[in-house]
Amino acid sequence: MKKRLSRFLNWTILLGCTILVCLFLGIILFDIFSKGMSSLSWGFISQPPTKGMTHGGILPAITGTLWLTLITTLFAVPFGIACAIYLNEYARPSVLTSMIRASIRNLAGIPSIIYGLFGLALFVQALHLGTSVLSAGLTLGLLSLPYIITTTEEALKRIPDSMREATLALGATQFETIKDVVLPKALPGILTGVILTLSRAAGETAPILFTGVAFYINGSTTSVNQEFMALPYHLYMLSTQHQSIEQVRPLAYGTAVVLILLVFVLNIIAFYIRFKQRTQQ
Amino acid sequence: MDQIKLSAHSLNLYFGQKQILKNINIDFPKNQVTSLIGPSGCGKSTLLRCFNRMHDLSSDAKIEGSIKLDDLDIYDKKNSVTEIRKRIGMVFQKPNPLPKSIYENMSYALNIHQFPKNEIQKLIESALKESYLWEEVKDELKKPAVKLSGGQQQRLCIARTTVLRPEVILMDEPCSALDPISTRKIEELIVSLKKDYTIVIVTHNMQQAQRISDKVAFMYLGELVEFGNCQDVFQNPQNELTKNYVGGHFG
Ligand SMILES: Nc1ncnc2c1ncn2[C@@H]1O[C@H](COP(=O)(O)OP(=O)(O)O)[C@@H](O)[C@H]1O
Ligand SMILES: [Mg+2]
Numbered sequence: 001m002k003k004r005l006s007r008f009l010n011w012t013i014l015l016g017c018t019i020l021v022c023l024f025l026g027i028i029l030f031d032i033f034s035k036g037m038s039s040l041s042w043g044f045i046s047q048p049p050t051k052g053m054t055h056g057g058i059l060p061a062i063t064g065t066l067w068l069t070l071i072t073t074l075f076a077v078p079f080g081i082a083c084a085i086y087l088n089e090y091a092r093p094s095v096l097t098s099m100i101r102a103s104i105r106n107l108a109g110i111p112s113i114i115y116g117l118f119g120l121a122l123f124v125q126a127l128h129l130g131t132s133v134l135s136a137g138l139t140l141g142l143l144s145l146p147y148i149i150t151t152t153e154e155a156l157k158r159i160p161d162s163m164r165e166a167t168l169a170l171g172a173t174q175f176e177t178i179k180d181v182v183l184p185k186a187l188p189g190i191l192t193g194v195i196l197t198l199s200r201a202a203g204e205t206a207p208i209l210f211t212g213v214a215f216y217i218n219g220s221t222t223s224v225n226q227e228f229m230a231l232p233y234h235l236y237m238l239s240t241q242h243q244s245i246e247q248v249r250p251l252a253y254g255t256a257v258v259l260i261l262l263v264f265v266l267n268i269i270a271f272y273i274r275f276k277q278r279t280q281q
Numbered sequence: 282m283d284q285i286k287l288s289a290h291s292l293n294l295y296f297g298q299k300q301i302l303k304n305i306n307i308d309f310p311k312n313q314v315t316s317l318i319g320p321s322g323c324g325k326s327t328l329l330r331c332f333n334r335m336h337d338l339s340s341d342a343k344i345e346g347s348i349k350l351d352d353l354d355i356y357d358k359k360n361s362v363t364e365i366r367k368r369i370g371m372v373f374q375k376p377n378p379l380p381k382s383i384y385e386n387m388s389y390a391l392n393i394h395q396f397p398k399n400e401i402q403k404l405i406e407s408a409l410k411e412s413y414l415w416e417e418v419k420d421e422l423k424k425p426a427v428k429l430s431g432g433q434q435q436r437l438c439i440a441r442t443t444v445l446r447p448e449v450i451l452m453d454e455p456c457s458a459l460d461p462i463s464t465r466k467i468e469e470l471i472v473s474l475k476k477d478y479t480i481v482i483v484t485h486n487m488q489q490a491q492r493i494s495d496k497v498a499f500m501y502l503g504e505l506v507e508f509g510n511c512q513d514v515f516q517n518p519q520n521e522l523t524k525n526y527v528g529g530h531f532g
Pocket of ligand 2: 453
């Protein structure tokens, strides 16, 4: 009797917490969408801002964020996957590899503003890349690396050894085994991790703050050594730094909606990949 | 006197500090089926995996002694492990088809070993026929191999090994995951394969060992206790342990 009661209580408490979290999320989304939808229009996403940002759209911020994400992807995805393959497939268990793993876990816990400072010191100054979309993309890449490595390694771990033995026993090299069996089989898991990581990176503000993001640029970003506008930073500026905050508030909310939709689409793609993988098995 | 195809000499294997195989000396005669039997955990799989160097990837495995395929020392650093595995194929306990089509499962090894493109089709067909699988799959070679039944998958795994024309085929309890009918089919297949291949098979099924083997090796706690003709080992075992085991007293 007592057991049943305590189980019922546990259950209600857990359910209550879940509902509470969902409720908060719902309120936030409702607030943003209700205040932002009115400024959404084709013009809003296809035009640059005008009249000191009080009118017009956010096109350069959208293209800037896409540029940024592209550079982050090109840098972090190949390196991250290669590193995970090394750790999971080649590295023998040793003090060194467990130290590498511990460092990677710790890197994932470093506040993103620290990455910003590091990016400033390394890419902007030491490597003379200047404040640019390249510097910012590389900085975000560094931030993303630990997540990509960890999720890729998890995906590789889920491939049973019997799969690797199948091709090895046929006389395939370890490289052929990874390329032809392990990677294709782990790909959905890897992609999910990559996409979720990138969607997180796309919303980061701190790491790009010192490394290349600009309040306003004339026209869109066309090359990697230019400064750029980005959605999260644009949102930050419109909601805290603009001289007529009240007037641009709908634009700020509109920007938030676009950012959320972007992240949302990426998450849905990741969800779809995982769903398809699960139904195939 | 039988011609010896594969042999182990003073073979010791350690996982870390623990010795798993103790001074194994054994000769496998050509074109015969040799069964490795013994209680589980006695080292049958471990021994089998020494013959195609499957322990290479586990960092804590240490091997002493030598294994010879004809006159080739397979642990000699000069010899390429991929070449050795092409000559000594392996079939595993659980069918493990590649996550590809039936055809690609068959062509994979041919492609990595660079068989001439125009021969591949013919080789695949004859290997599938040899495994009595051709009639069942010839119209759906593009189908994912995992869609086949367990027994068909295992025959595909055997065919994918024989397509390379290896000299030795190692099998680790190839029927343990299968139903009796599929098991029968695989047993017939094994017997029919021995005219072309030397076969070493691990089995925990005494009836199966008697049905298919020419030679039987009984292992106990990492040692090779008895090795001889199938008849002799089952009818007239020399060692007390073998007598108890084949008599079903423990296992
Ligand atoms: N990779 C490994 N690391 C450590 N010990 C192992 C490993 N593989 C097998 N063993 C041990 O070696 C012994 C023999 O195992 P195995 O060869 O699988 O037995 P069998 O196939 O005869 O049932 C067992 O005690 C097992 O625990
Ligand atoms: Mg075993």
